[in-house]
Amino acid sequence: MFTILESRDLAPSIRYLRVAAPKIARRRKAGQFVIVRVDGDGERIPLTIADSDSTEGWIALVVQGVGKTTKAINLLEAGDSLSDVAGPLGMPSRIDEVGTAVVIGGGVGTAIAYPTAVALKEAGNHVISIIGAQTGAQIVLESEMEVACDEVYVTTDDGSVGYHGFVTGKLSELIDEGRQLDLVIAIGPIPMMKAVAEVTRPCAIDTIVSLNPIMVDGTGMCGGCRVVVGDETKFACVDGPEFDAHQVDFDLLERRNRAYATFEHQRDSDMQAAIDLQSAS
Amino acid sequence: MNELTKRERMAMSRSEMPARPADERNSDFGEVNLGFTAGLAVLEAQRCLMCRRPVCIEGCPVGVQITEFIDLVAAGDFGEAAKVIKRDNSLPAICGRVCPQEDQCEGACVLAKKGKPIAIGALERFVADFEREHDLMHAEPTAIRTGKSVAIVGSGPAGLACATDLAKLGHDVTVFEALHELGGVLSYGIPEFRLPKEIVAAEVEQLELLGVRFVTNAVIGMMDTIDDLLDEEGFDAVFIGVGAGLPRFPNVPGENLIGVYSANEFLTRINLMKAYQVGSDTPIFDVTGKAVAVFGGGNTAMDAIRTSLRLGASTATLVYRRSREEMPARHEEVEHAEEEGVGFQMLTAPLAFLGDNDGFLTGMRLQAMQLGEPDESGRRRPVPVPGAVTTKDVDMVVIAIGNAPNPLLAKTAPDLEHTRWGTLLADATTGRTSKRGVFAGGDIVTGGATVILAMGAGRTAAASIDEFLRTDDWERSVQ
Ligand SMILES: Cc1cc2nc3c(=O)[nH]c(=O)nc-3n(C[C@H](O)[C@H](O)[C@H](O)COP(=O)(O)OP(=O)(O)OC[C@H]3O[C@@H](n4cnc5c(N)ncnc54)[C@H](O)[C@@H]3O)c2cc1C
Ligand code: SF4
Ligand code: FES
Numbered sequence: 001m002f003t004i005l006e007s008r009d010l011a012p013s014i015r016y017l018r019v020a021a022p023k024i025a026r027r028r029k030a031g032q033f034v035i036v037r038v039d040g041d042g043e044r045i046p047l048t049i050a051d052s053d054s055t056e057g058w059i060a061l062v063v064q065g066v067g068k069t070t071k072a073i074n075l076l077e078a079g080d081s082l083s084d085v086a087g088p089l090g091m092p093s094r095i096d097e098v099g100t101a102v103v104i105g106g107g108v109g110t111a112i113a114y115p116t117a118v119a120l121k122e123a124g125n126h127v128i129s130i131i132g133a134q135t136g137a138q139i140v141l142e143s144e145m146e147v148a149c150d151e152v153y154v155t156t157d158d159g160s161v162g163y164h165g166f167v168t169g170k171l172s173e174l175i176d177e178g179r180q181l182d183l184v185i186a187i188g189p190i191p192m193m194k195a196v197a198e199v200t201r202p203c204a205i206d207t208i209v210s211l212n213p214i215m216v217d218g219t220g221m222c223g224g225c226r227v228v229v230g231d232e233t234k235f236a237c238v239d240g241p242e243f244d245a246h247q248v249d250f251d252l253l254e255r256r257n258r259a260y261a262t263f264e265h266q267r268d269s270d271m272q273a274a275i276d277l278q279s280a281s
Numbered sequence: 282m283n284e285l286t287k288r289e290r291m292a293m294s295r296s297e298m299p300a301r302p303a304d305e306r307n308s309d310f311g312e313v314n315l316g317f318t319a320g321l322a323v324l325e326a327q328r329c330l331m332c333r334r335p336v337c338i339e340g341c342p343v344g345v346q347i348t349e350f351i352d353l354v355a356a357g358d359f360g361e362a363a364k365v366i367k368r369d370n371s372l373p374a375i376c377g378r379v380c381p382q383e384d385q386c387e388g389a390c391v392l393a394k395k396g397k398p399i400a401i402g403a404l405e406r407f408v409a410d411f412e413r414e415h416d417l418m419h420a421e422p423t424a425i426r427t428g429k430s431v432a433i434v435g436s437g438p439a440g441l442a443c444a445t446d447l448a449k450l451g452h453d454v455t456v457f458e459a460l461h462e463l464g465g466v467l468s469y470g471i472p473e474f475r476l477p478k479e480i481v482a483a484e485v486e487q488l489e490l491l492g493v494r495f496v497t498n499a500v501i502g503m504m505d506t507i508d509d510l511l512d513e514e515g516f517d518a519v520f521i522g523v524g525a526g527l528p529r530f531p532n533v534p535g536e537n538l539i540g541v542y543s544a545n546e547f548l549t550r551i552n553l554m555k556a557y558q559v560g561s562d563t564p565i566f567d568v569t570g571k572a573v574a575v576f577g578g579g580n581t582a583m584d585a586i587r588t589s590l591r592l593g594a595s596t597a598t599l600v601y602r603r604s605r606e607e608m609p610a611r612h613e614e615v616e617h618a619e620e621e622g623v624g625f626q627m628l629t630a631p632l633a634f635l636g637d638n639d640g641f642l643t644g645m646r647l648q649a650m651q652l653g654e655p656d657e658s659g660r661r662r663p664v665p666v667p668g669a670v671t672t673k674d675v676d677m678v679v680i681a682i683g684n685a686p687n688p689l690l691a692k693t694a695p696d697l698e699h700t701r702w703g704t705l706l707a708d709a710t711t712g713r714t715s716k717r718g719v720f721a722g723g724d725i726v727t728g729g730a731t732v733i734l735a736m737g738a739g740r741t742a743a744a745s746i747d748e749f750l751r752t753d754d755w756e757r758s759v760q
């Protein structure tokens with residue numbers, strides 16, 4: 001059992017949880033994830049470690065309630081627990097001193113990008129972050145990013161806060177201004193990562209994305225998480241989750257992530273009905 | 282005990298394992314075999330000739346005292362018989378169900394020539410079930426404590442067997458398992474209908490009674506490394522039994538389409554995550570009324586294809602690139618699969634998988650094969666028949682063509698020597714690796730093999746670990 005030490009909303013349906021997991025906290029590096037099960041019958045889902053403290057022995061997770069399991073996690077409060085947390089898994093982010101690095105986070109992806117931004121800064125880089133969401137209320141970790149990075153740009157699809165448009169719009173602006181960008185790391189929805197890859201491809205800026213395929217074990221045992229990078233099949237849980245954006249087959253990833261769409265839709269609406277019933281009574 | 286003459290015994294017919302009717306069992310996950318009744322067991326045991334030189338024992342990888350236990354069964358002393366088996370095999374309820382007896386004890390039995398070897402596997406299973414069901418399993422911690430501690434990485438048969446012996450010798454044993462459930466392939470690979478999970482759980486419980494500690498969700502290499510276990514956690518020795526868990530794919534176009542699974546993924550979703558149960562949170566491709574093909578010829582392939590029938594597939598075809606005789610699966614599984622309605626398409630290999638615009642599998646292109654010259658394994662190598670290519674509709678495919686060792690642990694322990702196939706280098710008679718204090722056994726050393734070989738390797742290593750802990754002498758060889 002892994003006790004939840006703190007649980008609070010960051011934005012509507014996005015929650016920040018601190019979980020007691022001393023061994024994982026001691027080992028984890030930016031870019032790694034854990035596999036979590038809520039309870040004895042639960043599915044195994046991957047969640048990126050957003051932060052940790054090795055002396056206090058906790059890791060932080062930022063969870064967007066989109067499916068049954070993530071919604072269930074987001075109902076948990078401090079003092080509750082998760083039945084299983086395994087990790088840290090995956091390859092850590094490659095943190096080098098490159099000069100200027102742009103860290104792009106879309107939606108809850110900002111939380112995943114945050115530790116990488118911190119590590120890049122510590123490695124001596126000039127770090128620019130671009131954090132985007134549909135609307136201002138969904139922007140997360142803006143103040144943390146302000147502390148960690150040299151420049152922070154907020155973008156919203158509806159223009160309610162910051163730059164009006166997508167993260168790629170802001171990125172293109174920086175490129176057009178003639179800024180020397182040595183590395184771009186983009187973490188967020190697949191269409192966003194794919195769009196970032198297309199923006200940086202013509203000017204050959206090194207670009208890394210963090211992929212989120214469906215996983216089961218997270219240890220390289222099942223191959224469910226396979227993605228195609230270049231012409232090679234890779235297991236994202238052990239070979240990734242971070243890969244060269246210019247080599248990733250995003251269309252395949254997007255299709256494979258829809259494998260269980262019907263099942264998930266049914267399951268999630270059953271879950272919502274149960275929650276509604278509970279709150280009605 | 283046995284009053285019958287040799288001639289009378291020879292005249293008796295072999296008792297067959299009672300099984301549920303094929304058309305009933307192929308739509309649920311309940312166990313297929315029902316096991317001997319006490320009456321059948323005694324009858325079968327009486328058939329044993331009690332050979333002066335029991336070749337059956339020579340055929341058993343761990344040397345179970347077969348004649349001694351069968352004699353006790355014939356006398357009706359089932360509890361005592363279980364104790365005899367357990368001297369050499371700590372997991373008889375499991376081995377009785379999954380060992381390839383036809384290649385081992387029963388294959389060696391003198392009566393095999395006449396086609397009716399003693400049903401040693403069924404007797405082993407009966408005796409072990411009797412012991413469990415009559416609550417005769419009473420493990421308790423050994424009184425003597427050596428003060429030494431051993432970390433066991435992986436809770437498959439190799440790790441469990443090693444843990445059992447070390448705990449009985451009075452060492453403190455902690456088993457680290459990456460998954461949330463214990464048992465390795467016994468839990469995530471072999472389905473409920475062949476090995477009920479309550480049996481695996483009962484064995485684990487015995488180990489807990491022996492004082493063994495289990496830590497789940499412990500991915501060694503990522504969480505603690507082998508060095509951490511030895512240096513920081515203070516373990517005096519480490520046993521690595523992490524299995525061969527990296528699925529192989531045939532490397533043909535279309536193998537990443539939705540609906541193409543590795544056997545590991547398919548079986549893990551079913552067995553570990555219980556995706557077959559209504560209301561499970563883990564999804565599985567819906568094959569109701571659909572066509573399924575499984576590629577491979579081993580036990581894994583049989584488990585996958587029989588599982589797909591139970592999920593409601595309308596056709597279930599096993600596709601294998603050699604001929605039926607070469608299939609490495611247990612004979613019983615092949616027979617059961619056939620009875621349940623599995624179709625066999627032999628001498629066929631995949632060329633490509635075909636899909637629709639949404640990335641879902643819709644068909645497969647197959648190449649007919651013929652057997653050519655023998656290869657390194659001594660089996661005749663399948664070679665393509667020129668031009669013999671066909672296309673077939675299919676909705677789900679499971680690839681069960683074998684596993685390679687998972688490199689996860691190796692990557693984080695560079696001082697452990699590996700073979701060029703990625704298996705861990707360990708001495709066969711001692712389980713010693715290239716690193717002081719670290720031992721290994723099971724599929725990680727041999728590549729995918731069998732439960733009993735993994736168990737045997739765990740026990741061999743346990744003896745050698747005990748020797749090392751007592752003498753602190755790494756060079757010395759263990760007999
Ligand atoms: C579907 C299937 C059916 C089979 N049927 C039969 C059969 O009928 N008869 C038979 O004799 N054999 C059968 N086998 C083969 C047999 O199961 C294996 O040979 C045997 O289980 C190997 O045992 P092991 O202990 O070496 O490894 P495993 O059983 O593979 O166990 C290894 C364990 O280590 C864990 N692990 C891996 N990496 C780490 C890590 N870094 N840290 C912590 N833990 C880790 C794994 O999660 C796993 O639980 C079958 C195999 C499969 C896949
Ligand atoms: S070889 Fe067969 S008949 Fe002879 S002792 Fe063994 S089981 Fe009995
Ligand atoms: S999640 Fe199973 S191999 Fe990656």
